[in-house]
Amino acid sequence: MSGTPRHGPGHVTLRQILAHDEDGVLRVLIAPAGQDVAVHGVLIGDEGAARPHEGHVVLATGLPPDLTAADGFVREAARRGAAAVVLREAASVPDPALAAAEECGVALLVRAAWADWGDTFALLRSATAFASAGHGDGVTDSGAGGLAALATETARSCRGSITVEDTQFRVLAHSATGPDADGVRRTTILNGRVPEGRVAELRRSGLLRALWTSPDVIHRAADGENPERLVVAVRSGGEMLGSLWAAADGQRLSPEAPQVLRRAAVLAVPHLLRHRLRESGTVRREAYALRGLLHGEGDRRAHLWSLGLPPDAPCAVVVAVRGDAEEAGAGSGSADRTLEALAVQATASRPAARVLREQDRLTVLLPLTGDGEGREATVLARELDSLATSVPEAVPVWIGAGPAVPSGLDAASSHTKALLVVRALREREARGRDARPVRYGAPADVGATIDVLLMLDAVRPVWEAGNGRVHDLISADLAAGGELVRSLAAYLEAAGDVPRAAKRLVLHPNTLRYRLRRVRERFGVDLDDPDTRLVLALAVRLTGVV
Numbered sequence: 335m336s337g338t339p340r341h342g343p344g345h346v347t348l349r350q351i352l353a354h355d356e357d358g359v360l361r362v363l364i365a366p367a368g369q370d371v372a373v374h375g376v377l378i379g380d381e382g383a384a385r386p387h388e389g390h391v392v393l394a395t396g397l398p399p400d401l402t403a404a405d406g407f408v409r410e411a412a413r414r415g416a417a418a419v420v421l422r423e424a425a426s427v428p429d430p431a432l433a434a435a436e437e438c439g440v441a442l443l444v445r446a447a448w449a450d451w452g453d454t455f456a457l458l459r460s461a462t463a464f465a466s467a468g469h470g471d472g473v474t475d476s477g478a479g480g481l482a483a484l485a486t487e488t489a490r491s492c493r494g495s496i497t498v499e500d501t502q503f504r505v506l507a508h509s510a511t512g513p514d515a516d517g518v519r520r521t522t523i524l525n526g527r528v529p530e531g532r533v534a535e536l537r538r539s540g541l542l543r544a545l546w547t548s549p550d551v552i553h554r555a556a557d558g559e560n561p562e563r564l565v566v567a568v569r570s571g572g573e574m575l576g577s578l579w580a581a582a583d584g585q586r587l588s589p590e591a592p593q594v595l596r597r598a599a600v601l602a603v604p605h606l607l608r609h610r611l612r613e614s615g616t617v618r619r620e621a622y623a624l625r626g627l628l629h630g631e632g633d634r635r636a637h638l639w640s641l642g643l644p645p646d647a648p649c650a651v652v653v654a655v656r657g658d659a660e661e662a663g664a665g666s667g668s669a670d671r672t673l674e675a676l677a678v679q680a681t682a683s684r685p686a687a688r689v690l691r692e693q694d695r696l697t698v699l700l701p702l703t704g705d706g707e708g709r710e711a712t713v714l715a716r717e718l719d720s721l722a723t724s725v726p727e728a729v730p731v732w733i734g735a736g737p738a739v740p741s742g743l744d745a746a747s748s749h750t751k752a753l754l755v756v757r758a759l760r761e762r763e764a765r766g767r768d769a770r771p772v773r774y775g776a777p778a779d780v781g782a783t784i785d786v787l788l789m790l791d792a793v794r795p796v797w798e799a800g801n802g803r804v805h806d807l808i809s810a811d812l813a814a815g816g817e818l819v820r821s822l823a824a825y826l827e828a829a830g831d832v833p834r835a836a837k838r839l840v841l842h843p844n845t846l847r848y849r850l851r852r853v854r855e856r857f858g859v860d861l862d863d864p865d866t867r868l869v870l871a872l873a874v875r876l877t878g879v880v
Contacts, residue, residue: 346373346461348418348441351391354461357612357619359449360420364432365441371417376458378451379407379419387416391443391458394421395451405430412438420454423447447632448622456611463570463604481507481605488578488598492564492591495519495583498602500576503528506609515583516561541565545577551592556582564591566599568606575606624690624699630746638742641688643701650711650738651748652680652698654718655756657730672725676718684714697752699745708738712776719774732759733774751777751784758783765827766838790875797876804869807857808877816879821849823874826867 349369352360362369374389379396392411397404401424408431411419418441421427427444435442445454481498489496489509497519498507504527511523522528536542544552545567554563561582568576578599580591588594623640626632628651638645654676673696677689680698688699702710715735722731734755736748758780763771767783777784811818821839825846828835832850836843853859860866 351461359457360443363442366439387414391418392416405434408434412440448619460607485509491594492580493588494580497579566595568599568602627745628749634743648702650708651736651752653752654696654733711735715774732756735776754784826871
């Protein structure tokens with residue numbers, strides 16, 4: 335970002351916003367008044383019908399994905415004084431919207447497909463914070479050089495060592511370390527984060543609680559080998575962004591150190607906002623790229639580049655799908671913890687793996703080593719299954735390993751097979767096909783069940799469009815509770831063995847024979863006809879009644 339906008343504190347130009355947008359959240363379609371127009375803030379487009387938009391960027395959050403009525407939205411935003419309008423990414427922006435922006439003199443932008451409205455809002459907020467930092471003293475002037483320059487100048491003014499950390503206790507910047515620096519500081523800077531033992535000690539002492547709640551500089555007296563320290567939270571509004579630490583480094587901190595640290599915390603806000611924006615943008619962009627590969631959508635080579643994966647490396651996909659938490663007698667928190675534990679296991683044991691969390695499932699894109707035949711995916715599925723069953727109050731999780739494919743460009747086919755494995759495992763468990771539930775596997779383990787599922791998917795439209803006696807039987811019995819359908823399912827699976835089917839249904843064989851007679855007499859369905867039995871078997875499976 336180049337300097338402070340000429341329009342005063344709190345104002346920023348569209349050009350400065352775009353220069354601040356290092357990750358490409360926004361793309362300009364048209365700017366009739368140029369890019370040096372002043373921007374006073376950001377508004378959500380559907381926030382109040384009469385709210386003025388004077389000089390604001392308006393986010394068109396309420397428009398449908400095809401951007402119908404975008405031209406009317408642009409005209410209304412311009413009428414109320416907007417400087418720019420941001421639309422969601424679409425295959426094409428309607429010509430009337432572009433014409434309306436040109437006619438009204440308002441800039442029209444689109445956000446990237448991988449970004450969301452939160453990313454857009456955060457970008458504009460961060461850009462405005464940079465513009466509002468102001469100028470005046472040595473510490474302030476150092477802000478344009480980034481966090482490292484801010485840490486260096488603050489250290490000089492405080493006569494101590496400065497560390498800037500985010501809320502995860504990761505070091506974002508630090509001043510030079512003198513020869514008298516204490517061991518904790520050296521270890522923190524060397525590892526790029528505060529040691530876990532140190533975090534635990536700060537939590538026990540109550541200092542972290544004070545830091546999270548206090549608006550002022552907190553003083554910690556020297557204690558043994560630990561020198562005197564000052565710490566202040568970096569906040570934007572009520573949101574905690576990180577902290578600045580000043581440590582005495584072979585000499586006492588200056589009397590002005592608390593005041594200098596307060597000012598530095600204000601100046602650090604836009605830098606930490608940018609750090610958070612970049613971090614969240616990276617995560618979201620990688621999730622977008624991974625989702626595109628898994629579903630075969632978009633520019634797959636660009637997706638691989640975003641994920642840092644070579645296009646010629648074999649890979650396989652592993653999918654873990656959790657069951658319903660309430661049905662399993664567990665809370666939703668337990669279900670989330672289960673998938674979170676699986677995600678940590680996958681990335682900790684396979685650093686090259688890319689993980690996507692989506693509601694009830696976890697998907698892992700696993701680059702393969704060795705012979706690239708996919709056995710690694712089955713091994714990972716087995717490990718995740720073992721972990722899933724060991725989580726307290728765990729919900730059921732079914733895990734499918736897709737086959738190896740020669741490149742991440744073909745990940746969609748492995749993903750499809752992995753999902754089919756999960757469907758097959760759940761189907762087999764629901765039908766009691768295994769002596770004990772088997773909740774992980776590869777295509778070779780459940781190949782016949784996968785074939786049946788694919789056949790049922792293909793025949794479903796034919797069944798739903800048909801009619802006849804079997805249709806009448808199925809629809810009437812399901813409306814009455816499904817007793818005959820369940821009896822037929824057991825009878826057909828037992829290949830017509832009445833005693834075996836009755837045992838599965840926990841019925842007397844004569845009761846089952848009576849029900850089968852009802853099928854013949856009431857609905858005219860001939861169970862001795864092979865074509866009828868085939869249609870009936872398919873129909874019963876399609877109902878999903880076990």
